Amino acid sequence: MTATTTFATPSRTEARPAPLARGYRFELVKLLSQWRIRVLLLACWIAPAVFVAVVSRQSALPADTVFGRWMHATGWAGSLVVLAFSCTWALPLLTALVAGDVFAAEDRLGTWRHLLVAVRSPSRIFAAKALASLTVLLLLAAGLAASGISGGLLAVGNHPLVGLDGHSLSPASAAGTVLLAWACVLAPMLAFAGVGLLGSVALGRSPMGLLMPALLAFVLQLAQMLPLPVSVRLALPSQAFLAWRGLFTGPAQTGPLLIGLVVSLAWAVAATALAYRLFLRRDFTDLAYDGSGRRILVAGVVPLAGLVALTVGVLAATTPAAGTGIVRTKLQDSLATAYAHLYRLQTAELHRPDVTEAQLRATASCDKGGDRVADEGPGNDWRCVVTWHLPGATAVGTAIYQLDVTADGRYVADGDGPKEVNGYFQVRTPTGDAPNPLWQLDGNVDLLANSPEG
Structure with a gap:
């Protein structure tokens, strides 16, 4: 008789990855526990309110900043001054400090192996870190918006916005438009955050990964100052940081803004996808990993440059504007419209009989640099003469303006006489001196609008 012995095969239990929600909470707590992030949150929720409240009560206003000259008149202007500063400096730097360091911190601390053992899924680690950094960035942006708005409203009040x-704009309309403008700049912020994730993954503990969004912002600011073709300008991910100004014209200049939002979101998706691809291919057993400049060039810079080239081609084929988008007819129409609106505001200050824009029939004639210079493109050598008519009067009124037009379409018109109309920064009213709305005025040209000269 033969005995047969059967050995049971032990069951193999496969370890499951940790839930994404748990990893997200862990990464969020790690970020919020850093003193640097806490200082940034405190500054974003307090500093704008203090700045707006203090500046709004000063005699000298930041007139070189869009809406800066109206900070005495309404609390909504202060929030827009904060928005303009945030788009130029604050938001790109915040994305660099948060998204640009979220992966590099693990390299400096040497904790990748521990994190991989705990989570057991590189893809979930990437998702948790990206979502946690996005949450912190949204908290920072919300603080800037809420603080700037509250500081302006408490210091100046809820008044109409010019x-x-x-x-x-009525107070209710101004509130909705200001909130929409803050919401629109979240798209380019996401684009810079994606670049920060890409730099943090590709360059490891190198400080260059932290500087990638800030460096990109600096390069794009220099590019925006150049007289680029409209198709190239709109293809840059920073366009939406400027295009929100079009919300404050009537009708709203939505074309450049919508294109800027789409381009920014495309950059955010592309940069994040490139970062994810590099992260999954990384060798985490190398404890001395310091990143690779060649890797960021091949896997990051070249694809994003290709995205810009593709976007330029699409916009060149589909948009109506050519050249810089700044031509004489657009400036004339914009200046005449702004002058007619502000003339009525001055009329109300002086307690004169009200007139309508149709009755004024305001027109403008502009010239850039004399007869030998083409009447197109940015520059501070634009000179315009505005004419208007008053009901019942045979004489035609004229006012002279010197215009400084920037490459992004914004201009500042400086009054050059006559003195009683636009030659002095104050007007004498029955109740005392008041700011002269026709002395200096801001405007914005729609770069995509059709023009006979465009």
Whole structure:
């Protein structure tokens, strides 16, 4: 008789990856526990309110900043000054400090092996870190918006806001438009955050990964100052940081803004996808990993440059504007419209009989640099003469303006006489001196609008 012995095969239990929600909470707590992030949160929720409240009560206002000259008149202007500063400096730097360091911190601390053992899924680690950094960035942006708005409203009050074409927005309309403008700049912020994730993954503990969004912002700011073709300008991910100004004209200049939002979101998706691809291919057993400049060039810079080239081609084929998008007819129409709106505001200050824009029939004639210079493109050598008519009067009124037009379409018109109309920064009213709305005025040209000269 033969005995048969059967050995049971032990069951193999496969370890499951940790839930994404648990990893997200862990990464969020790690970020919020850093003193640097806490200082940034505190500054974003307090500093704008203090700045707006203090500056709004000063005699000298930041007139070189869009809406800066209206900070005495309404609390909504202060929030827009904060928004303009945030788009130029604050938001790109915040994305660098948060998204640009979220992966590099693990390299400096040497904790990748521990994190991989705990989570057991590189893809979930990437998702948790990206979502946690996005949450912190949204908290920072919300703090900037809420602080700037509250500081302005408490210091100045909830009054109508003068738009970039001179028309007046009611407090309710101003509130909705300001909130929409803050929401629109989240798209380019996401684009810079994606670049920060890409730099943090590709360059490891190198400080260059932290500087990638800030460096990109600096390069794009220099590019935006150049007289680029409209198709190239709109293809840059920073366009939406400027295009929100078009919300404050009537009708709103939505074309450049919508294109800027789409381009920014495309950059955010592309940069994040490139970062994810590099992260999954990384060798985490190398404890001395310091990143690779060649890797960021091949896997990051070249694909994003290709995205810009593709976007330029699509926009060149589909948009109506050519050249820089700044031509004489656009400036004339914009200046005449703004002047008519602001003339009515001055009329109300002086307690004169009200007139309508149709009755004024305001027109403008502009010239750039004399007969030998083409009347197109940015520059501070634009000179315009505005004419208007008053009901019942045979004489035609004229006013002279010197215009400084920037490459992004914004201009500042400086009054050059006559003195009683636009030659002095104050007007004498029955109740005392008041700011002269026709002395200096801001405007914004729609770069995509059709023009006979475009």
